[in-house]
Amino acid sequence: xxxxxxxxxxxxxxxxxxxxxxxxxxxxxxxxxxxxxxxxxxxxxxxxxxxxxxxxxxxxxxxxxxxxxxxxxxxxxxxxxxxxxxxxxxxxxxxxxxxxxxxxxxxxxxxxxxxxxxxxxxxxxxxxxxxxxxxxxxxxxxxxxxxxxxxxxxxxxxxxxxxxxxxxxxxxxxxxxxxxxxxxxxxxxxxxxxxxxxxxxxxxxxxxxxxxxxxxxxxxxxxxxxxxxxxxxxxxxxxxxxxxxxxxxxxxxxxxxxxxxxxxxxxxxxxxxxxxxxxxxxxxxxxxxxxxxxxxxxxxxxxxxxxxxxxxxxxxxxxxxxxxxxxxxxxxxxxxxxxxxxxxxxxxxxxxxxxxxxxxxxxxxxxxxxxxxxxxxxxxxxxxxxxxxxxxxxxxxxxxxxxxxxxxxxxxxxxxxxxxxxxxxxxxxxxxxxxxxxxxxxxxxxxxxxxxxxxxxxxxxxxxxxxxxxxxxxxxxxxxxxxxxxxxxxxxxxxxxxxxxxxxxxxxxxxxxxxxxxxxxxxxxxxxxxxxxxxxxxxxxxxxxxxxxxxxxxxxxxxxxxxxxxxxxxxxxxxxxxxxxxxxxxxxxxxxxxxxxxxxxxxxxxxxxxxxxxxxxxxxxxxxxxxxxxxxxxxxxxxxxxxxxxxxxxxxxxxxxxxxxxxxxxxxxxxxxxxxxxxxxxxxxxxxxxxxxxxxxxxxxxxxxxxxxxxxxxxxxxxxxxxxxxxxxxxxxxxxxxxxxxx
Amino acid sequence: xxxxxxxxxxxxxxxxxxxxxxxxxxxxxxxxxxxxxxxxxxxxxxxxxxxxxxxxxxxxxxxxxxxxxxxxxxxxxxxxxxxxxxxxxxxxxxxxxxxxxxxxxxxxxxxxxxxxxxxxxxxxxxxxxxxxxxxxxxxxxxxxxxxxxxxxxxxxxxxxxxxxxxxxxxxxxxxxxx
Numbered sequence: 001x002x003x004x005x006x007x008x009x010x011x012x013x014x015x016x017x018x019x020x021x022x023x024x025x026x027x028x029x030x031x032x033x034x035x036x037x038x039x040x041x042x043x044x045x046x047x048x049x050x051x052x053x054x055x056x057x058x059x060x061x062x063x064x065x066x067x068x069x070x071x072x073x074x075x076x077x078x079x080x081x082x083x084x085x086x087x088x089x090x091x092x093x094x095x096x097x098x099x100x101x102x103x104x105x106x107x108x109x110x111x112x113x114x115x116x117x118x119x120x121x122x123x124x125x126x127x128x129x130x131x132x133x134x135x136x137x138x139x140x141x142x143x144x145x146x147x148x149x150x151x152x153x154x155x156x157x158x159x160x161x162x163x164x165x166x167x168x169x170x171x172x173x174x175x176x177x178x179x180x181x182x183x184x185x186x187x188x189x190x191x192x193x194x195x196x197x198x199x200x201x202x203x204x205x206x207x208x209x210x211x212x213x214x215x216x217x218x219x220x221x222x223x224x225x226x227x228x229x230x231x232x233x234x235x236x237x238x239x240x241x242x243x244x245x246x247x248x249x250x251x252x253x254x255x256x257x258x259x260x261x262x263x264x265x266x267x268x269x270x271x272x273x274x275x276x277x278x279x280x281x282x283x284x285x286x287x288x289x290x291x292x293x294x295x296x297x298x299x300x301x302x303x304x305x306x307x308x309x310x311x312x313x314x315x316x317x318x319x320x321x322x323x324x325x326x327x328x329x330x331x332x333x334x335x336x337x338x339x340x341x342x343x344x345x346x347x348x349x350x351x352x353x354x355x356x357x358x359x360x361x362x363x364x365x366x367x368x369x370x371x372x373x374x375x376x377x378x379x380x381x382x383x384x385x386x387x388x389x390x391x392x393x394x395x396x397x398x399x400x401x402x403x404x405x406x407x408x409x410x411x412x413x414x415x416x417x418x419x420x421x422x423x424x425x426x427x428x429x430x431x432x433x434x435x436x437x438x439x440x441x442x443x444x445x446x447x448x449x450x451x452x453x454x455x456x457x458x459x460x461x462x463x464x465x466x467x468x469x470x471x472x473x474x475x476x477x478x479x480x481x482x483x484x485x486x487x488x489x490x491x492x493x494x495x496x497x498x499x500x501x502x503x504x505x506x507x508x509x510x511x512x513x514x515x516x517x518x519x520x521x522x523x524x525x526x527x528x529x530x531x532x533x534x535x536x537x538x539x540x541x542x543x544x545x546x547x548x549x550x551x552x553x554x555x556x557x558x559x560x561x562x563x564x565x566x567x568x569x570x571x572x573x574x575x576x577x578x579x580x581x582x583x584x585x586x587x588x589x590x591x592x593x594x595x596x597x598x599x600x601x602x603x604x605x606x607x608x609x610x611x612x613x614x615x616x617x618x619x620x621x622x623x624x625x626x627x628x629x630x631x632x633x634x635x636x637x638x639x640x641x642x643x644x645x646x647x648x649x650x651x652x653x654x655x656x657x658x659x660x661x662x663x664x665x666x667x668x669x670x671x672x673x674x675x676x677x678x679x680x681x682x683x684x685x686x687x688x689x690x691x692x693x694x695x696x697x698x699x700x701x702x703x704x705x706x707x708x709x710x711x712x713x714x715x716x717x718x719x720x721x722x723x724x725x726x727x728x729x730x731x732x733x734x735x736x737x738x739x740x741x742x743x
Numbered sequence: 744x745x746x747x748x749x750x751x752x753x754x755x756x757x758x759x760x761x762x763x764x765x766x767x768x769x770x771x772x773x774x775x776x777x778x779x780x781x782x783x784x785x786x787x788x789x790x791x792x793x794x795x796x797x798x799x800x801x802x803x804x805x806x807x808x809x810x811x812x813x814x815x816x817x818x819x820x821x822x823x824x825x826x827x828x829x830x831x832x833x834x835x836x837x838x839x840x841x842x843x844x845x846x847x848x849x850x851x852x853x854x855x856x857x858x859x860x861x862x863x864x865x866x867x868x869x870x871x872x873x874x875x876x877x878x879x880x881x882x883x884x885x886x887x888x889x890x891x892x893x894x895x896x897x898x899x900x901x902x903x904x905x906x907x908x909x910x911x912x913x914x915x916x917x918x919x920x921x
Contacts, residue, residue: 042915057803066864067862067863067864067865067899090897136864152818184866202857202860203860203862203864203865205865206856206857206860206862207857209856209862209865209868209869210849210852210853210856210857210862210868210869210872211800211841211844211849212798212799212801212839212840212869213798213800213841214865215799216799216802216865216866217776218802219793219799220800221794221797221799226793252783253782253783258887283786283794283795284790284794284803285783285786285787285790285794286783289783321812357862359811359898359900360864360866361802361804361812361864361866361867361897361898361899362802362804362864362866363803363804364816403905408865409864410793410802410864410865410866410867411863411864411866411898411899412864418844442804442805442806442807442810451894550911602824635878643860647863647904648899649904650900650904651863651899651900651901652899652900653900654899654900654902654903655898655899655900657900658900669921675807676805676806676809677805677809677810677896678809682896682898683900683902684894684896685890685893685895685897685902685905686889686892686893687907688892688900688902688903689903690887690903690906691903692903
């Protein structure tokens with residue numbers, strides 16, 4: 001046992017807790033607890049759970065909070081198995097944890113990435129951590145009372161003996177901290193005993209947020225850090241041509257400029273960094289004024305200099321009209337043969353989706369200090385492990401000396417999967433030789449995002465006797481994801497764009513999913529919904545068109561395609577999808593079509609073990625679309641926190657409503673045309689439905705991430721509702737401008 | 744590696760700068776306290792609040808007055824701090840989110856925001872609360888159209904809970920209001 005180490009730890013925390021006694025668990029550096037994860041050691045338990053002598057419990061939250069509620073929900077898992085009193089729990093954000101162990105390097109606290117998989121990954125591990133802490137407290141009580149531990153129970157921060165005697169966790173913490181953790185995992189609770197999981201719990205940070213005290217990445221202020229803003233090349237893959245920074249350097253408060261070289265396709269970190277000129281100043285305003293005074297000219301990369309939406313549309317149409325250059329992603333049965341079968345009719349339609357930006361309200365921002373033997377970074381991150389690796393590659397500093405702290409982040413939606421802003425900040429700070437806070441302006445953000453791909457979808461269906469779906473062809477011509485990103489060179493070009501398992505894969509005998517790549521210079525990435533949302537708009541609108549053309553009910557057609565409830569493949573239970581579809585239809589009162597000019601539309605989607613259906617009631621009034629009702633039915637397994645589940649479903653729905661109605665990034669002369677919110681409009685209060693009616697099925701299955709699934713069924717349900725209200729079929733997004741064009 | 748994983752993002756901010764008055768300084772009243780700005784008179788209030796005073800509750804979102812993340816109250820009226828040069832604000836009464844709560848109690852809107860669990864990522868919420876505070880000051884019982892007209896953007900999509908929080912605050916007992 002290393003006394004120095006444990007003493008430092010003890011003192012550090014005591015100070016932070018305003019003098020209260022804080023007890024960690026016994027530091028046995030080499031005791032492995034394999035049941036908590038391959039690299040989990042007893043000492044990490046202290047990082048997740050501490051009990052203060054006054055009974056307060058400190059729980060460490062490992063994921064960066066971007067608005068998904070992980071900082072509330074994941075600690076609930078620990079508190080549940082600990083049998084803590086939730087009102088005495090204080091949640092603290094953990095830094096990124098890197099650890100070298102005998103079995104190799106790894107993540108000290110498990111998966112600190114966020115996104116759809118944040119909760120599922122934690123479900124077993126964090127409950128187990130809470131159970132170990134509880135086990136230690138129970139053993140301590142047993143020793144004190146000289147009773148058999150098996151006769152003791154726990155409840156809301158107390159160990160209770162059979163005769164009713166009670167010991168508070170705070171009074172047991174000191175002795176519990178001297179015990180060894182159990183060699184085998186203590187049993188987890190029967191879900192029927194849950195006292196915290198499944199109860200509505202409010203956002204733990206809410207009080208700090210409403211007071212304006214919460215530190216987001218952009219709120220990091222180090223006394224000696226310079227503020228940097230970067231003028232970036234507006235052409236994808238372009239380079240700096242000429243620079244005159246004399247006037248910029250004369251702006252009071254400006255220290256210097258630093259040239260960032262253009263993209264390096266083979267760079268180990270990222271091939272998509274823009275060429276730029278950083279202006280470093282005492283404050284943001286001086287840096288911005290300096291940037292305004294730069295005289296800078298850029299050279300476009302000839303390969304992308306003429307990219308435009310018009311050229312992309314023409315190329316997409318050409319490849320979809322032809323038959324060559326395609327990647328077959330899935331081929332079941334024989335679609336060509338199905339088309340030629342007797343008594344078969346064929347229907348077809350094309351759908352178009354634009355590039356989309358994430359537009360997190362907090363733009364990318366990173367504060368960093370780079371020295372020869374240490375790096376300190378503060379930034380809102382989706383992938384802190386990736387940032388750690390990136391900084392190691394860029395600076396040569398060993399990973400254990402790279403200290404990454406995670407403030408709250410103002411949105412993510414997939415934007416912060418990319419650590420481009422971390423790389424920029426590191427390059428600037430290394431060159432400047434002092435700490436730097438890099439801030440992106442909104443224009444930087446909209447012009448240099450990793451955009452959701454552009455694509456045109458050609459769908460064809462074959463119907464036997466004008467009714468039964470016998471064949472389905474979904475051909476996508478789209479800009480491949482992460483083009484130019486060397487890290488993803490090994491991924492298939494259609495990843496994130498075409499999903500082999502997209503609905504109705506596996507449900508139609510003759511089915512093909514085909515991808516045509518449309519090379520384009522823009523960096524592309526994941527946006528809430530991923531490939532699912534990209535394909536669901538086309539597939540779920542097309543199902544409605546088939547229903548209309550063949551005089552079938554759109555809900556019944558979907559039910560018929562889904563067929564009998566069964567596990568079609570791991571993670572996809574047709575019965576659960578039919579279940580949410582049935583709920584959405586029931587809640588929107590599908591059987592009673594409104595006769596007042598309102599229209600009902602419905603769509604459903606499944607992915608990663610979660611299921612969602614949306615139903616909308618809309619009307620078109622003048623030039624505007626009014627959403628009268630929004631219903632969202634979800635089944636994402638066991639509900640950890642119903643209040644947050646409702647919030648997440650509402651937010652994912654409204655985020656998708658915003659994208660569906662308004663948003664598009666367009667290209668002209670090789671440049672992104674949008675600069676700020678006036679030309680990239682987001683949904684406003686007055687355009688949002690007053691409520692999203694969320695209905696969740698608590699199926700008891702392990703929790704699954706729901707954002708991506710919920711985001712996918714919104715656009716088609718809206719377009720289907722618009723058709724029901726107006727008989728105008730919108731096949732191109734964003735919906736509102738297209739609807740106005742068609743009306 | 745430091746041992747305490749629960750640390751905050753130290754080093755902590757340097758203390759606010761309160762320059763002394765001179766001929767070239769601009770006198771400002773922020774949350775009831777006097778400050779004197781002796782830097783660039785064109786500096787927008789947002790960057791003065793954030794970079795000079797380290798009052799970071801007003802957020803940067805667009806820089807052109809289009810998103811409302813930096814909303815503050817100037818003489819009781821909601822304004823985007825990113826568009827207001829400090830020189831235009833001499834002697835005007837500036838209220839930021841840091842000055843909204845009373846000494847012993849939160850503002851009813853802050854209470855309502857917590858009760859309705861209105862926070863998504865949280866970034867826009869301080870601006871949303873300030874915009875709502877101006878609305879309630881002007882119209883203590885706003886109707887749906889008044890709330891619809893609030894211009895602040897929320898990228899997460901917390902609008903329904905913001906609406907519910909404003910309604911809750913408007914209906915809070917009178918003695919709880921300030």
